[in-house]
Amino acid sequence: MTAVHPVDVSLAEARALVRRAVDKAEQLGLRGAIAVVGASGALVTASRLDHGGPGGMARARSKAWISATQQIPSAEHLHRMTTLPPPISQGFVTASPEALFPGAGGLPIRDGDVVTGGISASGATVSPFLPTGVAPEVVSAEGEPANPEDLLIAYALATTYTGQHGDDRARWQARFGDLTVSPADSLGMKPAPPASRQRELDWAVALVDRVLAAAEREGLGVSVAVVDRGGDPIQQDRMDHAVAGGVDVALATASAAARFGVPSDQVAAWYPAARLAAMHPAPLLAAPGGVPIVAGGRVVGGLGIGGADPEICGALAKAAVP
Secondary structure, three states: OOOOOOOOOOHHHHHHHHHHHHHHHHHHOOOOEEEEEEOOOOEEEEEEOOOOOOOHHHHHHHHHHHHHHHOOOHHHHHHHHHHOOHHHHHHHHHHOHHHOOOOOOOEEEEEOOEEEEEEEEEOOOOOOOOOOOOOOOOOEEOOEEOOHHHHHHHHHHOOOOOOOOOOHHHHHHHHHOOOOOOHHHOOOOOOOOOOOOOHHHHHHHHHHHHHHHHHHHOOOOOEEEEEEOOOOEEEEEEOOOOOOHHHHHHHHHHHHHHHHOOOHHHHHHHOOHHHHOOOOOOOOOOOOOEEEEEEOOEEEEEEEEEOOOHHHHHHHHHHHOO
């Protein structure tokens, strides 16, 4: 008998969901990150909008991981964690290190009755709070109060808006009082045009695509990460059926290359590799696979590749960055 093994949401489908969220974020004037994690717990894709700020990707990934692996909205998981005895909730985090940020906002991705992944968003102005100066039409869905974070995810999944944070009306009244917006004027779930002002994100996606195409030609399954000069990810992707560990290697080698301005394997010749991880919260790996990205004579980011022979990953990275 041949066993049929569950699979994660495909990279193509995951990217389409993230792109819908990016389109909606630009339409609403929001900045942050969106992540999709497969049901296996491995990241599939993640994108950070321009000027989205560091940290949002990590929060989005954590909530997407919770929704994917626990197969419930992360809001329900948060309720459980805040009502269970502390030893149990603490034990969950210890046993599930990717659930470091158990906030509301993540939702499962389903193929029929089967959960194939989870999606979430977070970042500079992507949160349940109403940004300063936001127009009421922006945070209204079909005439009802909404919040930026949950709008992006509902729109990405093409589902009816449901607030995941439980206090949309209270936040609305604190900001807008008794003001009402008609369904016709509510922009929250209206169709969004393709995003056209994400220059950094589009550059990072194009760079990743160059690597993915080269890996496809070589018959490789890899993960790719493009990070900013501080090591925070701008774009991450894992090819279908690529090994889960490649995601972490790609990010850690990209961070090492970006933060030190040299290929990631050269960092070990400069500093004790065993101490690098304790230097900064960003993951750092002094192994082949990461190269710095230089523009105008300064380091602006890093590219990392993982999931195949490190030397081959390093060669792919060097070939992808002029």
